[in-house]
Amino acid sequence: MPDTHCSKCCPVEPPKAETPVPWPVGALLALAIVGGAIAGLYALVMWAASSLF
Secondary structure, three states: OOHHHHHHHHHOOOOOOOOOOOHHHHHHHHHHHHHHHHHHHHHHHHHHHHHHH
């Protein structure tokens, strides 16, 4: 049962929604480099496989 006294004299503030923290530029750059390396390796493997058969 809520305390009626507290709700009358002490306003209860609702909790604030957490805002997501944006990623730093270095992390995005690292992800782009890793993604490019994986895509390049995949393309190299596909080219090598197609040239063998």
